[in-house]
Amino acid sequence: MEKEGVIVIGGSAGSIEVIINLLPHIPENFPFPIVIVLHRKSTNEYQLEDILGKKCKLKLFEVQDKMKLEGNNIYLVPGDYHLLVDASGCLCLDYSEKVNFSRPSIDVTFDSFAKAYGKNCMGIVLSGANADGAAGLKRIKSAGGLTLVQSPESSKVPTMPLAAITISQPDMVVDVMKFIGVFNELCDLSLNQFRSKLNRGETFENILQSVLIVDDLNDNLFTLNALLRSEEFIIHKADSGRAAIDMAIRNQYDCIILDVQMPEMDGFEVAKILSEMDETKNIPIIFLSALGSHKEKVIKGIDCGAIDFLAKPPDPELLKAKIKLCLKISKKTKQNRRIHSSVIRDRDNISRQNANVAASLKYARNIQQALLPKEKFFNSFFNENFVLYQPKESIGGDFYTIKEQDDKLILICGDCTGHGVPGALMTMISLNIINNLIDGKGITQPDKLLNAMNREFRNAFKNEFSSIQIDDGVEIAVCTFLRKENKIQFASSRRPILFSHGNKLIKIKADNIGINAMMQEDYTFSLKEYDINEGDAIYLFTDGVVDQFGGNHGKKFMMKRLVELIQSFSHKPMQEQKSELNETMQTWMGDYFQIDDILILGIRY
Amino acid sequence: MEFKTMQIGEKEAGEIISEIYDNSGYDFFQYSAPSLIRRFQRYIDLKSISSLDELFTLIGSEPEKMNEFIEEITVNVTEMFRDPYFFKIIRQALMTELYDKSPLKIWHAGCSTGEEVYSMAIILKEKNLLKNSIIYATDINQSVLDIAKNGAYSLENINQYEKNYTDSEASENLNAYYEVKNGEVVFNTELREKIIFSTHNLVSDSVFNKFDIIVCRNVLIYFNKELQNTVLQTFYDSLNPDGFLALGSKESLLFSPINQLMDEYNGQFKIWKKKG
């Protein structure tokens, strides 16, 4: 039985289960020795050897120094040693530095086997949490050996398989359920034949499609097996209904040939159970029975979930053709299932990404709000005030600030084009420019400030011309209180200002020009100056208020309504004004969406 | 290009071993080939060497370079109280079979940087046997012996050592035996008083004394079977009757003729006793 060659399996986190499930099914006539390298704590090594040893039909050893690879024994590498090998199959332990933080390291063993065995070596990488094994697998491949990686989808921890796939481009990526198929296949083929089978372009899925034949009579199993043996699929045998169900759950066959009359559990019952379980309900079943010609039985068989019903003894050609059909169907369903699960994975990814974005937006909002002065902060300059700030999204394009320079107070309210992230970025830039101009250059007069801002803005975006929209920019209202002289100065780009002066409400007109990269460089804003008395009030606001749709007819709120509203309550305490404004806006909005950021500042001098 | 550097196989390894022998007299002919191949490859990759000639020119240029190469290819990894359970068994043996020996003579062959020897000294001290002991600690490599003599180690591994020590059923705290100086763990000089550090080459040097305990762990794995047997014979000849031989946890006497002449004392931790 013994053939030239060796199978070397490497795994880390999540691979012990794979091994435990695999070992019991490796057939007794398996022709190669198997070496297993697992990352593990040296403390539990004795248990592991015991657990695995009990599981398998083959002999399992923990490697002792200078043991020889023999027969189809299984060799487990001890904890805390690297394993090396020479061309005669002599296993050598090595107690040198860890590699990839691991001893044993899979790379070390793979390297050594690649050198000693060349093309007579098959390397397998299982589930694991680091990249150990990937470089070694590549070495095995370059030396002409076969390489196989557990599919990341079927790995508990996919890091190691992913690394191995990327770095070594293995010959096969195999679902964990299919491993046993590979080992079965290897029973009848040399590594070389196995490779040529792969090279013939037969996809792995093809090679490893598997058929379960079920019959209580061994003779029948034997004949069927002989009949189908030369076909391109793996055959498993079960001699009872119960065994068939157990095996089907584990192996996801592509077709089951099922005898009807069996003791304990007959074929109909088996088919019913299989068609009810998620793991097995898609496996096509063909009944094969001496009852094949009875009409009622055939119908009953189909009712139980079978695809077809053949009489015994079957016509070989017909049977093979029907099996082929089943394999085709199974391949399709499996493909569909894979697509389905990748759709689900995509969906999960998207919602995870959404959650991430939401979280960073929330974070950005905190940053932005920290930059905008709080209502309380205004109290140190004015008798009374309010700030009504409602960004449309969690971060906004509206901003405001107040600066003090000697006896002057500069109050600014701006609205950047866009809301959300682009808007927020623009507010940062604008605030930055304003701070530089006032604190750095000492510019306090509103019109001069706007003129300078226009130039700075152009500079800031000079290099980015192509990537921003032509009219991306900012509209901004500035008023400067000259406290010594009790005067107030206004200048504004597109934002009207309301000035409650005595019992008059004056609407201060804005220059109808926005500050943006397209604006002429030397534009000069107009300046307005008024006396201001204690009790006078200033209202600065962005267009989110007046542009808001709502009311009974879905109209914009409009400037006129705002003026009337403010006129009606400008004598009231500022905080009361805020609540009234808020209420009015909410009622107005009703079920309409908020269309833009909303900002209104009210100041009592 | 897949591999820029030269690939070492058995043939190339043979040539390098000959070159070392001709050049320095060190005999690696009977070392385990896969380990040597791996070490050679490592050195060659590290130095981006592309041919044997280039390697030979490099290591042949001066004795210093050759020494450095030899140090690179021998493995010096070690730990304190490695396999804690092993030390637990030694503790028991010290209190029984070995208690009356005076002086108690111990040989650590391939002691590397000394962690294992200090571990032994600590348990001897705890059993109050240290003052009656003579410990020979030998290695082929002079520079690891220099480190061993100083008894100063990096702080990096001390937690692992503390844990190993505790697992060996210790009665104290490991820190009773060292101080931290300049970021290093320095073992008390008292532990060192009974240790004789010396070079000794297991391949070429012979029996030099008789011992009650010989500890040679994770050294034989670097030798081929024949050399293992030669060295095991040397150990046998160096043991007093009823003397103990301790090997590494995955090494064994199975392939050696002296297996007949020894009794297994602990199978799992590879301790044998010379038949009396």
Ligand SMILES: C[S@@+](CC[C@H](N)C(=O)[O-])C[C@H]1O[C@@H](n2cnc3c(N)ncnc32)[C@H](O)[C@@H]1O
């Ligand atoms: C991995 S260390 C073992 C250290 C320690 N005994 C342990 O198990 O932790 C192997 C040591 O054997 C030494 N060695 C290798 N060949 C030797 C030889 N021919 N004679 C003596 N020592 C040798 C090396 O220099 C190295 O220090």
